[in-house]
Structures are given as structure tokens and as C-alpha cells.
Amino acid sequence: MRLIRYQTPTTYAPANYPSLLDEMDRLFDVAFPALSSFHRGNGTDWEGQFPVDLYQDKDAFVVRAELPGFRKEDLAIDLADGILTLTGHQKAETKAEGTQNGKTETVQERRVSRAVSLPENIDVARIAAAYENGVLTVTLPKREEAKPRQIAIDVK
């Protein structure tokens, strides 16, 4: 499994040049319409990727993933062979009547997945996860023997 760095689809608005940025946006929209729909256009379709952060402190590793708009039951966290896989799978059937193209019935499916390779020293039994404001947080405690410890030296 390979880790591919997530490319943030959003654009930065430098504080002093908002209009220049918009000008660039427009240029790219005209020249490469397919590309521009990636971060604007109909932003409701996803490319199957989402940003992931990894932190550590002395007791645990923490993975934070930005996965907005899922229900708890649509999210899955799997750990196998030291690879943590985060998956979101959502199926929404919307029956829209009388839209511009007449009566339509669409099944929206969204599946996103990321894999993070983990260090060896994780205490698998104590992994915990929480989902709040569209951010999934997985806490992976380190095993006792992996924690840094100070060894007292007896001076004789």
C-alpha cells in the first residue's frame, strides 16, 4: 500500500491580493474547465481523498482526518499489518422532483479511503476513535514498553 500525499483542493486567498487570485481562478476556469471543477464547480463530488494529520505525544499517536458529512455508521476504521485504513462510505438516495431536467431520481454514492502506516509500538487493544464536526480522531496509545522512561542510576 502506498501513501499519496493529499493535495488541498482549496485555494489560498493571500490577504492583500484577493482580486488577483480571482483573476487567476478565472483564467484557469476558462483554460482548463475540467481542472477547475475539481475545487469549485459542483463541489459535492469527491475525489476519494481527504487530508489526514498525524501527531504524537509521549503516550499516544493521534490521527485526525477531515471527513465532513458522514454518519457514524458510514465510517470504518480498520487496522491490519500495521496499516490503519480510514474509510467513509455513504449512499444517499435523493428523489428530486421537478428539477430543471424534469423528474430525476439520483443515487449519490460517496466512498473515500486513506491508509496510514503506523509504527510498531501501538497498543491495538486500546485504540479509540471519535467523530466531531466532520473530523475523525483516532487515538492510538503506545505500548508501555515503547514509552520513554528514565532509568535511575544507583551511585555506589
Place this chain on the structure above:
Amino acid sequence: MNLFTKKNDSTQATQEAPRRTAVPRYGVQETADAFVVTAYLPGVARKDLETSVDGESLTIFGRRTWTPPSEWTPVYRESRAADYRLVLELDHRVNRDAVKAELQQGVLTLTLPKAEALKPRRIEIQG
């Protein structure tokens, strides 16, 4: 047809705290009686979100208040600490008085009803 085009964000330069802002991923859909704006704002809680309609523009401003505890060391970072800011242009087709907003797990859904004059109607023939 300027409806829902992204606006030049001129207020940005004059803001007091020049924190970086990023345009969130968003989409606009049209139904029979409303326009629906969906913006993805992961990490934004209800209290940190400001949505306002001011004349010709709709502003979505979401603050990311979460910061890692000081004892955490980042090992690998992909997300950005920037706040979300999106300004969209409105015109006479939107009924500004009946805008509805809903934030659920980082997804903001704004329902902007169409102005009454725009809704499909049948015209009775007199006489």
C-alpha cells in the same frame, strides 16, 4: 448570470486579524423552488460559523478553533490551519428573508428560496 459566482473578497485586506483564509470546497444546486449551497467546513463547530447575507453577497465564514495541545508533536500534516471564507454573489432571484442554514458534521447546507416572482406559476386566462 452572476448568481453564485465567487466574489472578490475585498474586505479581507482590511480585516483586523489577518489570519489566512481558504475557500472551502462547495457546490451549488438548483431545485424547483430554491438554490442549495453546500460547503464542506470540516473542523468548524456551530458557534464558530458565521453566515450572513448582505445586499448582493452571501458570506460564509468558518473559524477553525481547534489547535493541537502543546505536548503534541506533529508527525505528518496535510490539513491547513486557515479559516474558511467564501463570498458568493446573489441577485434578485434569491429571497433573502427566508435563507435557511444547517450545519451537520462539518457540512453546511444553505437553502436560499427563489424569489416569489421567479417560481413557476400558471396564469389563468380571464374571460
